[in-house]
Amino acid sequence: MRSDVLNSSSNSYGQVPSYLKTTAKTADFTAASGHVYVVTKLDGCAVTLPVPKVGDVIKVIFDGATSNSHTITSDASTTLFEGWASMSDTADQTAAAMENFVADETNDRIITLNRTTTGLSGKVTLVGVANNRWYVEAELQSNGDAATPFS
Numbered sequence: 001m002r003s004d005v006l007n008s009s010s011n012s013y014g015q016v017p018s019y020l021k022t023t024a025k026t027a028d029f030t031a032a033s034g035h036v037y038v039v040t041k042l043d044g045c046a047v048t049l050p051v052p053k054v055g056d057v058i059k060v061i062f063d064g065a066t067s068n069s070h071t072i073t074s075d076a077s078t079t080l081f082e083g084w085a086s087m088s089d090t091a092d093q094t095a096a097a098m099e100n101f102v103a104d105e106t107n108d109r110i111i112t113l114n115r116t117t118t119g120l121s122g123k124v125t126l127v128g129v130a131n132n133r134w135y136v137e138a139e140l141q142s143n144g145d146a147a148t149p150f151s
Contacts, residue, residue: 020057031058033128044068051075052128062113064121064141070113072124074134081108082129083136087146090120101148103136108150117142118149 022036028046031037033056039045044065049058049072062070074080081103089097113119122140129135140149 020059031060033058035059036061039063039070041070042066045070047072049074049079049126049134052079052126052131052134054128054130056126056128058126060124060126062119062121062124065113065115067115069115070119072111072126074109076132077109079109079132079134080105081111081134081136081150083134083138085111085119085136085138085140085149087119087140087142087149089146090141090143097146099146101146101150103150110151111136111138111149112151113140113149115143117144117147 020034020036022038024038024040025045026041029037030048030050032050033053036059037047038061040063042063042065044067045062047060060072082105083103085101087099087101111124113122119140120143122138124136124138127135138149
């Protein structure tokens with residue numbers, strides 16, 4: 001391989017892509033592509049997504065809420081989620097307490113972390129795969145018998 005191609009990315013292996021900007025959030029907000037949002041709002045945070053474009057990337061990191069729920073909602077009822085959520089029960093770290101859920105791709109447009117079974121905290125990565133579709137990878141901590149965060 002040519003040395004100019006071989007070395008063009010060797011210094012950035014394992015680093016956060018430069019197109020992702022990290023921002024702390026303490027209030028409800030509308031997300032924008034190219035951002036990592038660290039949500040520290042303790043009484044639940046409502047995140048609204050923009051219309052997806054192919055290749056858009058948004059990451060949301062949730063601290064645990066003490067009241068209400070954290071939610072991520074698509075821009076319209078016709079913009080749906082596909083993908084998965086992996087739930088880890090913080091109270092019981094046995095294999096039975098680790099559950100995975102898949103968005104049904106027919107009507108799921110909201111992700112809810114309700115402070116217990118559908119999530120307490122965690123990381124959600126969203127990638128635009130069509131003008132009406134977000135691909136979701138969610139790694140969430142729950143408390144109690146896990147349930148799907150998708151609705």
